[in-house]
Amino acid sequence: MSDNDCRCGRPTRNNAYTCDTCADEMFKALGDVPWLDEELETSTTKVAGIDYRRVGGGKGGKKPAERPSPVSWGASDARAHLRAIMVAWVKFCAETDVRNSSPYPGLPNDTLPAMSRYLMWRVDGLTLLDIGPDAIDEITDAVAKCHKAIDTRPDKWYAGPCNAEVETVECGADLYALADRGDVKCPVCASVYDVGARRAWLLEAAEDRLADASTLARSVSWLGAAPLNAARVRKWAERGRITAKGHIDGRPLYRVGDAITLLAKDAAPDTTDRKAG
């Protein structure tokens, strides 16, 4: 017996404002948060396994050594958004004393996993409020954005540190490009660089790094050479097109530069494969 229909059009039970299916959706979204938190942390603080603090040191002098790791803004934005949404709903639940059977009194710790647990205890309580569908919409949407940030490439590209000299000191500001071509402007000293040239330079700095198939795939894809997946790296290895240069825990390690060269070869428009296929 219910006067309400859910946002999805299904009838609800017990005068709730949300149907069981939508409540389950929110429950599932909250259940993903601890895992997402860890994944987003990884994508935010280190991109694709290449640590620019350790590449290219020594030769040339102008390599991006001693720099913080590039940041994937896609992941960091999605995480900040999820956090803001969760804080708002935790506050709402606490202030309005949303019905719950949680055995833990008080507010959760200020972490995404703790807040998600807190909210999971209150999903049923929220479905009884007319504001409940808003909670479901906002939380499931924020969680979906996080999944997307992990699955897709970042929407800003790290283009290395600015090496313009400003009053005899290297500027050093981190450059982020919006696209993989065109210009990138330093936010500090306004120097302008060609994105393509910057990326080539970063690739060169990463070339001699060794990585296992999946790290290699992520690194090379991130650097924008072309999308690459681990399966393709393994296929290359089976066919002897790429050779392991080392091993870690039994996993073969390949040279980043070798993968870039192979990708470029496969992508060249005038390969002999083209006639055949």
Ligand SMILES: [Zn+2]
């Ligand atoms: Zn529904």
Ligand SMILES: [Zn+2]
């Ligand atoms: Zn600069």
